[in-house]
Amino acid sequence: MSGDNLRSEKFPVGIASVGLAEIERRIPPDEPPPLPVNSALQVIGKSTRRQDGRAKVTGAVRYTVDIKLPGLLHARVLRSSLPHARVQAVDTAAAARQPGVRAVLVIAPRDAIVRYVGAPVVAIAATTPAAAEAALRQVRIDYATLPFVVDLDTARRPNAPLVYQAGEQPSLAIAEIPVASGLPLTGNVRGPETQGSRGNIDQGFAQAEMLVESDYRTQTQTHCCMEPHAIVADWRPDGLTVWISTQFTAGVRHELAQTFGLKLNQVRVKVAAMGGGFGSKSQLGSYGQYAVMLSRQAGAPVRLVLDRAEEHLDSGNRPATSQHLRIGAQRDGTLTAISLVEYGTAGVGVGAGVGNFAQALYTCPNFSSAQNDVFINAGRGSAMRGPGNTPGAFAMEQAMDELADKLGLDPLTLRDRNDRSPVRREERRLGAARIGWDRRHAPGADPGPIKRGIGMAQSLWGANVQTNAACEVRLLRDGSVEVLSSVQDLGTGVATVLAQVVAEEFGLQPSDITVRIGDTDFPAGPPSYGSRTTASVTPPARSAAWQVKQMLFRQVAPTFGVAPEQLVVGNGQVGVRNDPTRAMSLRAAAAGLRTDQLSVVASRSDDYGGFRRRMSDAALAQTDLGGVQFAAVAVDTETGAIHVERVVAVQDCGRPINPKLIESQVQGGVLMGISYALLEERVIDQHTGHVMNADMEQYKLVGVRETPSIDVVVLENYQGQSATDAYGIAEPANIATAPAIANAVFNAIGVRLRSLPMTPAVVLAALGSVPQGS
């Protein structure tokens, strides 16, 4: 955004509950004027029901699994029941002869290595799902078994079975998580990645007057999307159309074009309603490729929907970690050194680090980090709601709590001393008041077996922006308005948010706006990962709407006999500023248009104050997103049961556009955090390599009785950075919950739980109540 035609504008800046100021920014000429603060707006900042809410709760909404096409075939995948084996022979001849079979795809041919239970081997498309399954039962595979390892600790031992032999390379491609290339592979350990280290760590620890040092462990969590991974692929001579449950239609289009040698204009990707993704639907995925290959082979559309076991085994997961954290501080709490050594496992994949949490949350001059991927014979990890930072926060925020305890400082005071973020400072103040922090008592103070406690933890997440993101706004001749973008709604309600932003600009109501999204025939929108959707697509939406409005003003200005700049919209009308007698309905104004529609495609401008860092299609805003959560728990010291009674979540997302939807995202993040803290864990049998709980029964998810009262407090934080000044929320809301609960448990019982999930077994063991097993 160089050039002389930048114009100066004054933007509101600051946290509304603290105090607002103005900042002058130079912005490009086609950007709309600054939005005032929410209290001065009609639609933005007001809770609005999601447009598809009724359809969702009544079951009327259509998902990818509901897509029916003439001649549709159904695909199923045969998967390895061995954790590590070389394929010696694949015989699909009998399977291919089964009734209804239309296409057979050998995924792991002779000499291929399967590296985990659930690894795909053969896919078959047939006229019914049952026919496909029956055919798969006729496939004969000869395997030569290989030694395997399925747990992090064993895999690190020098004599452990190797997941990748020397010369074999794990794939480094993973959406959303930056993975350094060129790291050494020693045994099953790839790393260390030492990025982010700074200062002199030895000197830092030498200056320390107090030290905390511990190991923390976090488990493998699976995404458990309500809607499974699903695709319908329709390969035709003139191009490929794909319906897929995805967090990134435009990205999948590129992947398809590249994978199948097609031009972008031959590929169309559509997504119906989605039932969650949480990072696991960021890419086409291997299953998506199989569906397209089967469709190409059969000359017919192919539907492939993973079942619940496949979801657990082969659709991604949050890697398990083992973190050794050492923190040095002066007596007053000033941090002098933080050292993190981490080993994580993303199964056969990479990306098991713990992000930049320990590195970036606190001001500490000396920091060293060594993060390692450890390969095991298990399904590949992927991004999952706050990847890296969520397990990272579990360790770091407990270590801070422990440090505060040892220094005799209030945990909030320790944060005040080391956290420069004004956002989190305000969030701590608001949250502490809401939870009743001053009622907090010493550990174990309650009489009787039930001990109550309050704890808090903080979160850090980059404010991501997709710079390659566009949106079209159309004003039609009857005054109706359409918004179009390939952006997808993975369940957050982005269509409603777009309607609000555009309605505000036209002086209409959200219900007046039709939003068409989830189709690459529309301008390419952003991905819905990294909590960047709102930040990336609402500014171009507003920009396009504002530009359309200027076009309208220019066309109708002569009617009013005023200059276009004199015109304003409001309450469904176009009129002359400060003259209520001179107005006409938007509908009437549009009827006079020279053409059937006014249309503008706008793309995301750079943040007005610039970015902190820029990647190819994306960027990081100057300021991170801060969050602070407080948890109140009751621990039954005789049964080990932890009951979370209340969570106060104070979160920042820049300018809140729809508080109701934001609250719903934060509640979801907190619930997922409680589930991570207390329940979820993928369990693999050491002797057979099988996941024992690849279901929704023994893989335990938070339910209605585990749902506490959740107070969501959303900051209004203006930075003057874009046409809407809005940022993401979904991931930040997940990060602080588990450590806040762990810190509350410590406050309740005086014992620190350093591994997840915090089940009754873990609590009782920590309390010394469990007799030694036989």
Add this chain to the structure above:
Amino acid sequence: MDRFSWQSARSPTEAATLGNTTVAEAMLADPALSAAADCVVLKAGGIDLLDLMKEGLLRPGRVVNLRGIPGLDSIAEDAGGLRIGALATLEQVATHPTLRQRYTALADAAESSASPQIRHVATLGGNLLQRPRCWYFRSAAHRCARKGGEYCFAFTGENRYHAVFGHDDCAIVHPSTSATALVAFGAHVELTNAQGSLRTVPLSDFMVGPAVDIMRETDLRSGEVLTAVVLPSMPASTRSAFLKQAEKPSFDWSIADVAVVLDRAADGRCQHASIVLGAAAPVPWRVPHAEAALVGQTIDATVAHAAGQAAIAGAAPLRHNAYKLPILATLVRRAVLQAAA
């Protein structure tokens, strides 16, 4: 899931005639043969049956639906006790006023199971006959001892949810919370055969541990239909309590549960006590030592604590499940105090 045919039985004897195997037997059949139409199984609520079929563990040729048999879901007074038709749902059991008042532990046990949706469909009979939830047993890839294989994978594997008592060569726990309470009340089951004759057996005998037969959990025989559960008449002074601990309060299996039935004399001394542990052993596990700790005593915190400790004496926890012992002891103590309150 393979295709199967469907038939509705109109009477218990018709059902007993149509059915030619038990689920446990059918699961032992050669998987290649069992899909044949000659395997006919009975279905009540169908909750467990459907699970087994979806898991690929059971491939019946025909399913005989019992739900249409008239009167088999009634709960009625019977010779001072109570007769619960096998098709009564867990929801009926949980909410029946007499059960709530006189057999409180049973109503609470039924109410503690599964989810509201499932309790409205699952039957008491099906609940008693369900197969265990052991994840090795439920995995088609693991041919465990209970499925005719050689090993119990749980002994050396992931055994956090497994048995701490009575695990002779197989470490399953019986999953039914209602069974815990029914055994504590000394309930009987009534079985009807094709000729219409009845066999009535104490539930505690009907449930068999691995030492008796490792491949089934009950003494249900082919050609029999479980038609009723009979609760004996209890003295008016009887009090009972049921407590369950799971990893989560909503929709989860017990990691430990306990039913306590007490009868106290006019002077307050306990003259009869029945204490049964659930999710602790392959069968509902009665703990006579704990009962003995109560009989003749005035129940207070000390006595209840002693009963709790006695209940876990002799336990043989596996590598990952010793945590169950303090929970079981706690639940026994609390349930005793609750029943005596």
